[in-house]
Amino acid sequence: MSQNSRERILARIRSAVADAPETPDVPRTYLARHTPDDPDAVLDLLHENLADYRAHVHRTDEAGLPALIARRLEERGARRVVVPDGLPAEWLAGTAAEPVPDDRLTPAALDAVDAVVTGCALAVAETGTLVLDGGPGQGRRALSLVPDLHVCVVREEQVVASVPEALPRLDPRRPLTWISGPSATSDIELDRVEGVHGPRTLEVVLVRGARFAAG
Amino acid sequence: MSGVFVGMPAFPEAVRSAVRDERLRRNLRHATHTIRDKRARAVAELADWAELREAGKRIKDRTLRHLDAHLLRLEEAVTASGGTVHWAADSDEANRIVADLVKATGETEVVKVKSMATQEIGLNEHLEAEGIRAYETDLAELIVQLGEDRPSHILVPAIHRNRGEIRDIFRDTMGRWGRPAPEGLSDSPAELAEAARLHLREKFLRAKVGVSGANFMVAETGTLVVVESEGNGRMCLTLPETLISVVGVEKVVPEWRDLEVFLQTLPRSSTAERMNPYTSMWTGTTDADGPKTFHLVLLDNGRTDALADEVGRQALRCIRCSACLNVCPVYERAGGHAYGSVYPGPIGAILTPQLRGTASEVDASLPYASSLCGACYEVCPVAIDIPEVLVHLREKVAGQGGKGHRLEKAAMKAAGWVLDHPGVLAAGERLASKTRGLHPRKLPGPGARQWTDHRDLPGLPTEPFRDWWKKNRPADPPGDRA
Numbered sequence: 001m002s003q004n005s006r007e008r009i010l011a012r013i014r015s016a017v018a019d020a021p022e023t024p025d026v027p028r029t030y031l032a033r034h035t036p037d038d039p040d041a042v043l044d045l046l047h048e049n050l051a052d053y054r055a056h057v058h059r060t061d062e063a064g065l066p067a068l069i070a071r072r073l074e075e076r077g078a079r080r081v082v083v084p085d086g087l088p089a090e091w092l093a094g095t096a097a098e099p100v101p102d103d104r105l106t107p108a109a110l111d112a113v114d115a116v117v118t119g120c121a122l123a124v125a126e127t128g129t130l131v132l133d134g135g136p137g138q139g140r141r142a143l144s145l146v147p148d149l150h151v152c153v154v155r156e157e158q159v160v161a162s163v164p165e166a167l168p169r170l171d172p173r174r175p176l177t178w179i180s181g182p183s184a185t186s187d188i189e190l191d192r193v194e195g196v197h198g199p200r201t202l203e204v205v206l207v208r209g210a211r212f213a214a215g
Numbered sequence: 216m217s218g219v220f221v222g223m224p225a226f227p228e229a230v231r232s233a234v235r236d237e238r239l240r241r242n243l244r245h246a247t248h249t250i251r252d253k254r255a256r257a258v259a260e261l262a263d264w265a266e267l268r269e270a271g272k273r274i275k276d277r278t279l280r281h282l283d284a285h286l287l288r289l290e291e292a293v294t295a296s297g298g299t300v301h302w303a304a305d306s307d308e309a310n311r312i313v314a315d316l317v318k319a320t321g322e323t324e325v326v327k328v329k330s331m332a333t334q335e336i337g338l339n340e341h342l343e344a345e346g347i348r349a350y351e352t353d354l355a356e357l358i359v360q361l362g363e364d365r366p367s368h369i370l371v372p373a374i375h376r377n378r379g380e381i382r383d384i385f386r387d388t389m390g391r392w393g394r395p396a397p398e399g400l401s402d403s404p405a406e407l408a409e410a411a412r413l414h415l416r417e418k419f420l421r422a423k424v425g426v427s428g429a430n431f432m433v434a435e436t437g438t439l440v441v442v443e444s445e446g447n448g449r450m451c452l453t454l455p456e457t458l459i460s461v462v463g464v465e466k467v468v469p470e471w472r473d474l475e476v477f478l479q480t481l482p483r484s485s486t487a488e489r490m491n492p493y494t495s496m497w498t499g500t501t502d503a504d505g506p507k508t509f510h511l512v513l514l515d516n517g518r519t520d521a522l523a524d525e526v527g528r529q530a531l532r533c534i535r536c537s538a539c540l541n542v543c544p545v546y547e548r549a550g551g552h553a554y555g556s557v558y559p560g561p562i563g564a565i566l567t568p569q570l571r572g573t574a575s576e577v578d579a580s581l582p583y584a585s586s587l588c589g590a591c592y593e594v595c596p597v598a599i600d601i602p603e604v605l606v607h608l609r610e611k612v613a614g615q616g617g618k619g620h621r622l623e624k625a626a627m628k629a630a631g632w633v634l635d636h637p638g639v640l641a642a643g644e645r646l647a648s649k650t651r652g653l654h655p656r657k658l659p660g661p662g663a664r665q666w667t668d669h670r671d672l673p674g675l676p677t678e679p680f681r682d683w684w685k686k687n688r689p690a691d692p693p694g695d696r697a
Contacts, residue, residue: 006302009464009515013283016523023277030266030476049489104503107420107454127482127490140504141453141495145446164475172436172471173296175501178478178494183446186486187355187371188378188404190246196354196408197415198446198493 033162034126042125042161046154047206049128053181054194055202065207069117069151070094072203076149078115084139091117091153102139110142115149116199121176122169123154126162128181130154130204133174141175150199152179156209223555225580230549239550242377247541253487254538254594260489261479270476272598275532278469279522285434285467286513292437296499298509303461305516306336312512313338313426313459314345320457322347322423328441328448329353330428331535332461332514334366334557335570338426349426350392350418352447354411361388367551367559369537370485375550378402389414415447425451425506429462430534431477432511435470438498439511442481444491452495458506463514465522465531477534480596485536517570526607530565532597537562539591539601545584554581561591565604573612582608 035042047057060068073081073095081097082105092099100113119137120130130152132138144150160166170176183198194200223229233239258264278285290300303309317325325342327333327349339349339360351360358373359366362384366372373381382402389396394414400406427448431440439460441448452458468474482491500509522528540546540560551559555577556567564581573579582605591601676683 005304005308005515008304009302009513009519010283010286012515012519013286013464013522016519016528017280017282020280020525020528023273023280026270026273026277027266028270030263030270034261034263053488053492111416111420124490129490134501134504141449142505145449145453163478167472167475172433172438172496173498175498175504176494176496177449178490178496180488180490180492182492183444184492185354185408185445186250187353187358187373187445188381188407189242190250190371190374191404192486192488193404193408195405196412196445196447197352197419197450 030164031162032164035161037161039156039159042159043156043206045161046123046125046128046159049125050181050204051128053128053184055128055181055204057204057206059206059208061208065153065205066090066092066094068205069153070096072151072205073097073115073117073149076115076201076203078149080113081115081117082110082113082139082143082147084116084118084137084143086136086138087117087119088137102143107142107146110146113147115151116143116147117151117153118144119153119155120158122158122160122166124161124163124166125159129166130179131166131170132177132179133170135174141177144177144179145198148199149201149203150179150182151203151205153205153207155207223575223577225576226549226553226555226584227580229553229555229577230584233550233553234548236550238377239375240548242375243547243550245377246371246374247547250487251538251541254484254541257483257487257489261483264480267476267480268596268598271480271534271596272532274468274473274476275465275597276529278467279465279528279531282464282467282522285469286464288434288469289432289437289467290513292434293499293509293511294437296437298437298499298511301510301512303512303514303516306514309336309461309512309514309516310338310341313461314342314347316457316459316510317342317347317424318345320424322457324348324350324418324422325424325426325459326350326352326418326422326451326455327356328425328427328443328451329356329372330426330461331369331557332428332463333426336461336514336516338461350415352415352419352451353443354408354445354447357411357415358384361385361392365552366557368540369535369558369560369562370540371537375552378404378407381407385410385414393417415450419447419450419454422451422455424457424459425455427451427458427460429460429466430481431474432462432467433469433471433474434467436498438471438496440474441495442478442491443493443495444486446493449493449495452497453505455506457508457510459510459512461512461514463516464518481534481536484534484538484594484596517572520572521566521569524569524607527565527569527604529599530562530569530604532599533562533566534597535562536596538594538596542590542594543585544588544590545586549584554584556581561585561601561605562599565599565601565608568608568612573608573615579612579615582606582612 082100121133182202183196184194185196301312342349355373368374379402385396396410429439430442482488546560554563558566564584568578587602
């Protein structure tokens with residue numbers, strides 16, 4: 001049945017386009033990025049665009065990271081925080097919240113956790129987007145989805161300017177989640193409201209990199 | 216194609232009741248005007264919008280030209296990554312495949328990501344008949360499902376409902392489907408969104424089977440892409456053990472890199488955002504992350520008919536952003552239901568008659584559901600020349616006899632009379648030429664004015680061609696020179 005349909009559909013396609021003219025190469029004259037090549041400006045743009053879509057953005061350096069994460073969790077009242085495999089231990093060194101390792105937690109068990117702390121694969125400044133690929137410190141997709149608070153750490157060197165710069169750096173074989181602000185909807189009168197099914201609060205911590213370490 | 220709204224009258228009759236519904240018109244006007252201004256600002260942020268639009272158009276055209284090869288490559292890549300690919304020639308076959316796959320899991324309910332393809336084939340109704348309950352999880356789809364209503368917009372299926380109506384639907388019906396609406400629910404959008412969150416969470420957490428569509432499928436890598444806002448998509452794509460995606464064959468793009476165009480144009484065109492809150496990309500299955508079983512159902516259901524039409528095939532470029540609905544003066548007044556299909560608005564007027572033919576009266580009337588103002592073409596992020604296809608389809612409808620549109624017939628009859636009476640035609644032409652200075656640049660009246668917002672009225676020549684020809688024709692007819 002399905003096998004027949006496969007052949008039938010392919011045959012119908014071939015006959016439909018048999019007389020169609022050959023199509024020329026796609027002109028890729030659009031810009032690779034819309035932002036000047038200045039790391040400070042790119043980081044500022046990421047900050048601005050994340051905040052514009054109601055993410056809470058903070059900046060720190062490596063040394064200040066544990067205290068900042070601890071403060072964010074405490075202020076949001078997070079008592080239990082799920083810890084993805086490979087998350088640097090020092091990130092949670094300052095928090096009083098109970099760390100919950102991801103031992104194949106069921107969705108219901110995840111729902112009983114208050115927060116998740118993750119890293120990311122990269123961030124896109126022009127669109128205010130974080131991309132997670134399930135790599136070390138990011139966990140499987142459900143971890144950054146079910147808990148109501150997501151704290152995401154972005155290192156400066158992980159920031160790219162644009163979508164065209166992001167795609168070649170990502171591995172399509174990994175499950176990818178692009179996150180631009182907290183969950184939102186425009187379904188009521190086409191007006192944007194934040195907070196539906198995904199985490200209603202997104203805290204982003206931008207960490208200054210080695211460029212600043214010497215200074 | 217199923218998914219025809221049963222007993223649907225032709226567009227003009229359906230519109231008659233819609234335009235009398237003042238609340239509907241107010242809801243639509245508010246929503247479409249809000250979004251169209253925001254969209255214009257989001258698009259203006261990108262200096263290379265025209266280049267992105269051209270690239271998007273060309274990627275799609277090139278894909279369609281070799282659609283068979285791209286689908287085969289996709290099938291190979293999905294299979295190699297642990298997925299199973301099915302091919303469905305029509306809606307019946309697609310529904311049967313999905314129902315059998317769900318039954319094989321032993322489950323009797325599924326959670327659904329908003330998907331045009333599954334609406335088009337009437338999947339929920341089919342599953343219901345097979346004893347499987349499908350829960351819509353997108354907020355607007357939930358409003359439509361709870362209200363036993365029909366979708367009226369591609370992106371925001373409940374656009375015809377205002378916040379007060381939504382509050383009433385939630386209060387009256389949520390309890391019948393699961394967790395009831397909170398006591399004292401107000402009509403604030405934030406509270407309504409919270410009510411939906413609470414209502415659906417228990418369904419997400421226990422769901423074993425998810426059903427989705429996809430915005431894009433990458434042939435090169437076998438990756439599927441779902442673009443969404445609320446996180447209900449992520450829930451359905453991530454938490455269940457089995458995922459079934461039903462996707463139209465035209466949604467394939469050749470290369471991973473092609474996403475760099477559409478991920479820039481789609482969010483800005485549809486919700487006027489730089490980027491939508493969540494985009495999920497997955498390739499087959501992944502150990503210890505997400506569904507263990509993945510099925511992809513590739514759907515034809517009339518698409519290859521559209522592909523065979525050299526003018527009409529451009530409709531298959533559509534990325535379902537719905538910008539054309541939001542700018543359309545006809546849609547704004549008629550509403551989505553009048554189009555008698557899950558694809559309303561300008562894109563629906565060219566897609567529906569191609570997918571299911573023009574045998575029924577509603578489908579034959581769709582190519583006329585437009586003033587040809589061209590606003591839809593201007594905003595289309597893949598440059599579908601909707602007016603061109605409309606005119607082309609009108610020719611086809613008029614040519615099929617019997618079912619031709621009455622207006623078209625009346626116009627042709629009048630034109631025929633004038634053309635058969637040369638004196639009348641000549642007098643009319645001369646009168647028009649003499650009064651050129653008095654002709655307005657814009658047409659009067661609200662509908663007509665919008666037509667001329669986007670284009671000038673064609674200028675009339677100083678004298679009719681017939682008069683000019685009499686004065687200027689060569690002494691010898693050209694045919695004699697040979």
